[in-house]
Amino acid sequence: xxxxxxxxxxxxxxxxxxxxxxxxxxxxxxxxxxxxxxxxxxxxxxxxxxxxxxxxxxxxxxxxxxxxxxxxxxxxxxxxxxxxxxxxxxxxxxxxxxxxxxxxxxxxxxxxxxxxxxxxxxxxxxxxxxxxxxxxxxxxxxxxxxxxxxxxxxxxxxxxxxxxxxxxxxxxxxxxxxxxxxxxxxxxxxxxxxxxxxxxxxxxxxxxxxxxxxxxxxxxxxxxxxxxxxxxxxxxxxxxxxxxxxxxxxxxxxxxxxxxxxxxxxxxxxxxxxxxxxxxxxxxxxxxxxxxxxxxxxxxxxxxxxxxxxxxxxxxxxxxxxxxxxxxxxxxxxxxxxxxxxxxxxxxxxxxxxxxxxxxxxxxxxxxxxxxxxxxxxxxxxxxxxxxxxxxxxxxxxxxxxxxxxxxxxxxxxxxxxxxxxxxxxxxxxxxxxxxxxxx
Numbered sequence: 001x002x003x004x005x006x007x008x009x010x011x012x013x014x015x016x017x018x019x020x021x022x023x024x025x026x027x028x029x030x031x032x033x034x035x036x037x038x039x040x041x042x043x044x045x046x047x048x049x050x051x052x053x054x055x056x057x058x059x060x061x062x063x064x065x066x067x068x069x070x071x072x073x074x075x076x077x078x079x080x081x082x083x084x085x086x087x088x089x090x091x092x093x094x095x096x097x098x099x100x101x102x103x104x105x106x107x108x109x110x111x112x113x114x115x116x117x118x119x120x121x122x123x124x125x126x127x128x129x130x131x132x133x134x135x136x137x138x139x140x141x142x143x144x145x146x147x148x149x150x151x152x153x154x155x156x157x158x159x160x161x162x163x164x165x166x167x168x169x170x171x172x173x174x175x176x177x178x179x180x181x182x183x184x185x186x187x188x189x190x191x192x193x194x195x196x197x198x199x200x201x202x203x204x205x206x207x208x209x210x211x212x213x214x215x216x217x218x219x220x221x222x223x224x225x226x227x228x229x230x231x232x233x234x235x236x237x238x239x240x241x242x243x244x245x246x247x248x249x250x251x252x253x254x255x256x257x258x259x260x261x262x263x264x265x266x267x268x269x270x271x272x273x274x275x276x277x278x279x280x281x282x283x284x285x286x287x288x289x290x291x292x293x294x295x296x297x298x299x300x301x302x303x304x305x306x307x308x309x310x311x312x313x314x315x316x317x318x319x320x321x322x323x324x325x326x327x328x329x330x331x332x333x334x335x336x337x338x339x340x341x342x343x344x345x346x347x348x349x350x351x352x353x354x355x356x357x358x359x360x361x362x363x364x365x366x367x368x369x370x371x372x373x374x375x376x377x378x379x380x381x382x383x384x385x386x387x388x389x390x391x392x393x394x395x396x397x398x399x400x401x402x403x404x405x406x407x408x409x410x411x412x413x414x415x416x417x418x419x420x421x422x423x424x425x426x427x428x429x430x431x432x433x434x435x436x437x438x439x440x
Contacts, residue, residue, distance in 0.1 A: 008104050012043045015097035017088025019050050020081060023060035025091065029098040030054045034331070035283045036290045037105040042080050045069050048283050052308055052320065072281075072308055106142060109290070110135065134217075134293055141188070141333040172296055172335060174211045178424040179398075183406045184372040185212070185296065188330045190322075192367070192402075194340040194360055195376030200415050200422070202300055204376055204398065205339055206233050207422040209298050213272040219294035220274050221285070223304035227274040233420040238262050240390060242418045281306045282321050286328055294334055299325070301339035302366075322369040340366055353377060354399045373402040377413075387418050395425075 005013070019026035030051045038044040049068040053060050062085065066078040113135040117128045172185035184191050195201045202224075209218050222230055236243035239262040245251050251259065273292055277284070282305055289297055299305070302325070307317040322338070329336045342359045354375045360366045367373060377397045387394065393414040400408045412425040 008101075009039060009043070011097050011100045011104070012038050012047075013084050014088050015094060015101060016043065016046050016050065016081075017084035017086070018091045018094040018097065019054075020060065020062060020065065020085045021088065022091045022094070023050075023054060025094050026050070026060075027054050029094070031327070033098065033101070034286050034290070034328070036287050037101050042077055044283075045073050045075070046077060046081060046084070048072065048308065055323075056316070056320070068309060071310055102142070106139060109138065113293075134295075137187075137333045138293065141331055172212055172216050174208060175214075176211070176424050178411050181407070182372075182400045182403055182409070184374070184400070184403060185335045186371075186405065187295075187333045187335060189371035189405075190326050190329050190336045190338060190369065192338050192340050192360070192370040192373040193376070194342060194355065194373065196342055196355060196378050199376045199379045200394075200396065200417060201339055201376045203233065203415065203417065203420045204413075204422050205298050205300060205337065206230065206420060207237070208337070209272060209296075210234060210237065212296055216271065216295035217293070218272040219289065219292050219297040220272060220300070221280070221288075221298065222274070222276050222300045223278055223280065224300060225276065227276040230274050230276075234266070235259055235262055236418075237420045238266065240419055240421075242388065243420055244418070278304070279306055281308050282324050283308060286324065289328060289332060289334070293332070296335040296337065298337045299339060301341060303341050319365045322365045326369045338366070338370065353397075354401070357401060367402065370402065371404045372400065372406075375399045375401050387416065392416065392418065 015026075015029075019030070033047070033051070035044050035048045035051070038047045046065065046069060049065045049072065050060055053064060053068060058064070062078065062081045066076070066081055069075070069077050113131060117131050170187060171183055172187075173180050174185075193201050193205055206220070209220050212218055220230065232243060232246045235241075236246055239255075239258050241251070241255050241258060245255060246259075273294070275288065280288075285299070285305065302321050303314075303318065305317075305321055308320065309317075312320070325336050325338060328334075340360050342355050354377055356375070357367045357373060360373075375398065377399070379394070379396070393416045395412075396415045397410050397412050399410045402408065414423050414425055415421070
């Protein structure tokens with residue numbers, strides 16, 4: 001190994017060299033590691049290629065990995081792979097290499113968080129405490145997922161479950177009791193939001209994100225429009241000014257004044273990050289989640305994430321994305337909300353009030369890997385007229401079709417697309433509607 005190589009790089013080379021020579025020995029570590037643990041450039045690209053092949057049950061060797069890495073990055077790394085394999089001190093020490101890579105990664109995260117907290121005037125005391133709690137939660141999550149075994153004695157699990165009953169509820173709350181009762185936004189879990197085109201799932205998700213950002217750090221990734229277009233939705237929602245006027249630049253002087261006043265309020269609202277990156281891969285998304293450390297992340301929508309390997313089918317790409325998002329949520333202790341499209345057959349053939357889990361586009365792993373799934377009601381053709389004015393709304397609903405940790409059911413909602421606004425049906429109406437027999 002080169003004398004000028006630092007210890008961290010040497011460990012990464014040793015681990016990757018061992019993985020090339022003994023893929024079976026490396027496989028258990030591949031499911032517990034992420035690309036961000038490796039230095040940007042060759043090491044990270046090689047790890048990403050080896051991980052994709054290993055977790056996909058494919059052959060792992062120098063030629064296969066070189067081809068996979070070149071397909072993903074356009075760079076030839078065959079010489080680097082050969083050098084990694086040749087300079088690996090011992091394949092039997094692969095566990096030690098992985099442990100040191102994890103230790104370096106955890107230390108790097110701690111150092112970055114502590115520097116952020118200690119920067120003068122960067123945060124007030126409460127913000128520093130919140131950041132430190134997030135830092136400790138992420139460190140605990142990383143440590144837990146690296147355990148060599150997950151099997152425990154029955155009594156031990158029972159004692160842990162009883163102890164957790166006395167712990168405070170750490171799930172993320174919307175402040176809408178009608179929706180919060182389903183409890184889908186627990187840390188370490190993924191939630192699917194799906195529906196037919198035009199049914200308002202992006203507006204619904206923006207409303208969820210906006211409400212959650214009052215208490216939590218929110219990351220919203222759009223792969224369909226610009227961040228400014230998302231901001232226009234938020235401005236319209238908060239100011240109650242028809243979004244068409246923002247889009248068409250037809251605001252009156254009074255409306256522009258209201259928008260400016262709204263912007264003044266929103267400037268003090270620092271808990272949401274908007275991101276628009278149409279070329280993002282799951283590797284890049286994982287890196288951004290590690291960088292920004294949100295409490296909850298919205299991905300709009302997962303079908304538009306770029307495949308890590310251009311040769312993958314849509315099914316293979318979605319399968320990799322959903323499983324890695326599930327692992328990322330668990331490792332980081334965050335909530336990930338995945339917006340999904342509906343299969344064309346489901347759009348044309350499903351005449352029911354809601355689509356169903358079988359209609360999710362791309363792969364059965366969307367439903368399998370998600371802890372919960374919410375379907376936005378199919379919008380009826382006869383109700384697709386243009387809505388104007390503060391009192392105009394679309395009667396709609398959302399269905400909690402899957403919820404591993406809680407109940408399922410339907411919540412009646414009102415949608416005002418002219419303001420991108422969603423609200424549960426007022427309580428007096430909700431109690432009456434709740435007695436109806438909802439068709440699904």
